Amino acid sequence: MRIDLHTHSSASDGTESPAEVMAAAARSGLDVVALTDHDTTSGWDEAAAAAVDVGVALMRGTEVSARLHGISVHLLAYLQDPTHPELMVELERTRSARERRGRLIVDLLAADYPLTWDDVLAQTAPNTVVGRPHIADALVAAGFLPDRSAAFAGVLSSHAKYYVPYYAPSAIDAVRAVRAAGGVPVFAHPGAEVRGRIVPDEAFDELADAGLAGIEIDHRDHTLAERARLHAIAARLGLLVTGSSDYHGAGKENLLGENLTAPDVLVAIEEQGALEVVRA
Ligand code: AMP
Ligand code: ZN
Ligand code: FE
Numbered sequence: 097m098r099i100d101l102h103t104h105s106s107a108s109d110g111t112e113s114p115a116e117v118m119a120a121a122a123r124s125g126l127d128v129v130a131l132t133d134h135d136t137t138s139g140w141d142e143a144a145a146a147a148v149d150v151g152v153a154l155m156r157g158t159e160v161s162a163r164l165h166g167i168s169v170h171l172l173a174y175l176q177d178p179t180h181p182e183l184m185v186e187l188e189r190t191r192s193a194r195e196r197r198g199r200l201i202v203d204l205l206a207a208d209y210p211l212t213w214d215d216v217l218a219q220t221a222p223n224t225v226v227g228r229p230h231i232a233d234a235l236v237a238a239g240f241l242p243d244r245s246a247a248f249a250g251v252l253s254s255h256a257k258y259y260v261p262y263y264a265p266s267a268i269d270a271v272r273a274v275r276a277a278g279g280v281p282v283f284a285h286p287g288a289e290v291r292g293r294i295v296p297d298e299a300f301d302e303l304a305d306a307g308l309a310g311i312e313i314d315h316r317d318h319t320l321a322e323r324a325r326l327h328a329i330a331a332r333l334g335l336l337v338t339g340s341s342d343y344h345g346a347g348k349e350n351l352l353g354e355n356l357t358a359p360d361v362l363v364a365i366e367e368q369g370a371l372e373v374v375r376a
């Protein structure tokens with residue numbers, strides 16, 4: 097069984113539609129794929145219909161933006177009730193914060209790279225959760241930069257003078273909200289030093305107390321030493337361990353299935369979740 101539990105579509109910052117991600121997952125020989133767009137579930141229905149068509153099983157999920165001790169972190173939520181009010185309100189709040197923040201970044205950039213918010217929107221599908229990758233696409237379309245990665249290495253880096261953070265809930269509250277909605281919370285790439293500061297060991301204790309179910313360990317942004325540290329934490333706290341690609345279509349080098357999750361972990365997630373995996 098080939099199981100990849102973290103991908104993005106054009107519902108957020110992936111370059112392919114949800115249906116295209118399902119087709120790509122089938123072509124890559126995956127048996128199960130999770131669609132986990134940033135702060136939204138808007139791609140789920142299209143993905144579910146396509147998953148049945150192409151014969152791949154779909155884990156419905158969301159990558160939830162959060163903060164922990166001043167550090168920006170991501171939580172993967174799986175199989176949650178998408179209509180649960182508490183989580184719905186929290187995600188809506190984050191999405192509007194993302195839009196305000198995107199506009200601010202464009203305003204700052206415009207001094208050196210003339211660009212408008214409409215140029216950014218021109219790079220998005222309807223209803224997209226907007227992020228820095230779409231601003232990168234607008235910079236590329238205007239001929240300022242060759243690709244997204246060049247943008248993230250320079251003007252869109254969190255160290256650049258154009259950087260603006262955005263509101264996101266505390267990770268403790270987010271874990272509780274995901275559980276309240278019947279979802280299964282997994283800490284996404286917690287040791288990805290390329291993204292910025294990483295959280296200390298003690299943070300996992302707090303999150304586990306709040307209801308954290310697992311840790312995404314096999315991820316290309318984790319060094320071997322980091323994976324070893326995270327395995328020790330998962331064993332100590334009795335947390336599930338996942339692996340995944342964090343596929344973004346052509347927007348990033350990550351390839352579907354480059355990291356995988358064990359079948360018994362899939363079973364455990366499905367047992368804990370309010371929804372079922374969509375199977376053909
Ligand atoms: P934001 O969520 O708006 O702060 O933007 C950060 C997101 O951009 C992360 O979730 C990354 O996965 C995504 N991203 C997409 N393409 C790239 C890239 N080429 N380099 C770095 N991050 C990227
Ligand atoms: Zn992303
Ligand atoms: Fe992430």
Ligand code: FE
Binds near residue numbers: 102104
């Ligand atoms: Fe991601």
